[in-house]
Amino acid sequence: MTTASVIISSYNYAAYLRQAIDSALAQTRAHPATEVIVVDDGSTDDSPQIIRSYGGRVRAIFNDNGGQASSLNAGFGASRGEVILFLDSDDLLEPDAVRHAVSLIDASVSKAHWPVQKVDASDRRLGQLVPNQPLPAGDLREAVLRHGPRSDAYVWPPTSGNAWSRDYLVRVMPMPVVSYRTCPDLYLCGLAPLYGNVVAISQPLSAWRVHGQNHTGKDPFRLRVERYVKLWEACCEDLERHARGLGLSPEAGRWRRESWWHRLRRASQALAELLPAGQTLALVDDETWACDDLDGRRVMRLTPGGAPPADDAEALRHLNVCRAEGAVHLVFAWPAFWWIDHYRQLAHHLRARGRCVAQTEDFVVFALPPEGVGHG
Numbered sequence: 001m002t003t004a005s006v007i008i009s010s011y012n013y014a015a016y017l018r019q020a021i022d023s024a025l026a027q028t029r030a031h032p033a034t035e036v037i038v039v040d041d042g043s044t045d046d047s048p049q050i051i052r053s054y055g056g057r058v059r060a061i062f063n064d065n066g067g068q069a070s071s072l073n074a075g076f077g078a079s080r081g082e083v084i085l086f087l088d089s090d091d092l093l094e095p096d097a098v099r100h101a102v103s104l105i106d107a108s109v110s111k112a113h114w115p116v117q118k119v120d121a122s123d124r125r126l127g128q129l130v131p132n133q134p135l136p137a138g139d140l141r142e143a144v145l146r147h148g149p150r151s152d153a154y155v156w157p158p159t160s161g162n163a164w165s166r167d168y169l170v171r172v173m174p175m176p177v178v179s180y181r182t183c184p185d186l187y188l189c190g191l192a193p194l195y196g197n198v199v200a201i202s203q204p205l206s207a208w209r210v211h212g213q214n215h216t217g218k219d220p221f222r223l224r225v226e227r228y229v230k231l232w233e234a235c236c237e238d239l240e241r242h243a244r245g246l247g248l249s250p251e252a253g254r255w256r257r258e259s260w261w262h263r264l265r266r267a268s269q270a271l272a273e274l275l276p277a278g279q280t281l282a283l284v285d286d287e288t289w290a291c292d293d294l295d296g297r298r299v300m301r302l303t304p305g306g307a308p309p310a311d312d313a314e315a316l317r318h319l320n321v322c323r324a325e326g327a328v329h330l331v332f333a334w335p336a337f338w339w340i341d342h343y344r345q346l347a348h349h350l351r352a353r354g355r356c357v358a359q360t361e362d363f364v365v366f367a368l369p370p371e372g373v374g375h376g
Contacts, residue, residue: 001033002102005081009071010051010089011041016209017050017089019123024087025057027098034098037078038089039063039071047089067181073174084164086184090209091160092119097205101163110168110196111189116161117204121211130208131155137200140193145248148255149190149235159185160206168195172242179234186235191242221291225268228261267333267362268294274358274365275329282322282368285333300327312345319346323368329357332364340364 006024010017024036036058038051042065051060061074072086083102087093101112115129136143136154143153150156162185172195175187192198219227236255243250256262272295275281280298283291287306291299302318309315319330330350332339340347350356350366357365 001031002083002105003081004031004034004083004085004098004102005075005079006034006036006085006087006093006098007072007075007079008036008038008087008089009041009068009075010038010043010047011065011068011071012043012045012047013089014043014046014050015121016091016211017047019092020087020089021051021054021058023093023095025054026095027093030096030099031102035059035079035081037061037075039075041065041067041071067177069175069180069184069187070177072184073177076169076173079166082166084166084169085160086162086164086188087160087206088158090211091116091158092123092207092209093160094205094207098163100201100203100205104199104201105163105165107165107167108197109199110165110192110194112163112199112201113156113189114161114201114203114205116157116206116208119207119209121209123207125207126210129204130157130161134202135200137198140198141248144190144193144239145243145250146254147251147258149186149232149239150260151258154193156185156189158208159188160208162189164188164192165196168192171195176234176238179231179238183228183231186231187238190235190239194239194242194246194248221268221289221293222295224290225261225265229259229265232256232259232261263334263362264289267360270360271331271363271365272297279328280326281329281331282319282327283331283333284336284339285331286336288335289333298326300325302330308339309343312343315339315343315346316349319349319368323370327368330354330366330368334362337364 006027008020008024027034038058039061040047040051041063063074083105104112113135118126118128120126140154147153172191175184180187240250240252275297277296282302283299284302293299300322302322303309354369355367357367
């Protein structure tokens with residue numbers, strides 16, 4: 001029987017850690033040849049005590065705080081499985097995740113991936129998948145060489161939605177710990193197509209928890225953008241190095257031009273130059289920017305939670321609410337340009353009553369007049 005290892009990286013998520021460990025241990029019922037390794041990255045909450053309470057049921061590693069890449073390196077170094085799953089300590093595995101992954105990973109495959117279900121802090125299913133589009137499969141090497149670690153041609157789920165071939169991991173680990181204190185999935189997913197095929201599983205095999213304390217979302221918007229730009233550039237350097245080491249010809253310059261984070265930085269900087277500081281703007285971004293403040297400009301969602309309105313009437317109601325709460329401009333970011341075509345009455349209202357301030361490939365900005373004031 002093919003052996004498997006579930007490696008849990010733990011840092012100050014005591015509230016969710018026991019559920020993560022239990023979901024990993026549950027894999028042994030469907031696939032007995034599974035070991036569970038928990039690496040604690042210097043937690044200061046009750047995580048170490050929770051881990052110790054499992055005794056010999058898990059292999060525990062306690063390290064000083066070094067970041068997520070450091071934890072995954074340590075866990076992989078201690079593992080014996082032929083198939084590896086890295087599980088974040090605030091996420092969960094479905095009971096047959098390992099069994100499914102093991103059945104699909106062979107010598108030609110570097111990784112298998114599947115969509116993850118969003119759950120909240122109380123384990124309530126939110127009815128959303130990440131990614132919310134079909135996952136690619138097969139030989140994706142050309143997609144990565146042309147477009148970089150992540151693109152429309154190669155999307156992938158967060159860390160807990162992947163399983164890895166050990167043969168692949170030994171070729172790319174240990175991963176650089178300074179570059180990937182967070183988001184090691186960018187490195188692992190980005191390089192995987194260079195070393196084998198990718199298998200896609202359509203059913204969700206893990207749950208990705210959204211609870212407001214996720215470590216990767218705590219930074220202010222501008223700092224977060226700059227951090228991800230730096231992370232992307234580091235991954236591009238690693239990807240280019242591995243590609244050239246395999247005798248391949250990557251289009252590395254293109255990766256940075258097409259980078260989502262570089263584009264977001266350019267767009268947000270241009271908006272900050274365009275709109276006066278201290279103003280309030282309403283943003284339609286399909287919940288991709290995660291921006292509440294833009295360099296001193298308050299950002300509010302046109303609709304609660306950013307969800308598309310049912311129809312134009314609802315969209316106009318939300319527009320009036322935003323205007324009443326101080327919004328001076330309405331910004332459509334590039335992931336949400338479809339709103340302008342779909343909500344035609346909203347678009348007509350904005351053009352007839354407001355004024356288009358700017359229209360670029362990254363955003364469209366309308367100035368909003370006070371309610372009842374037309375635009376001549």
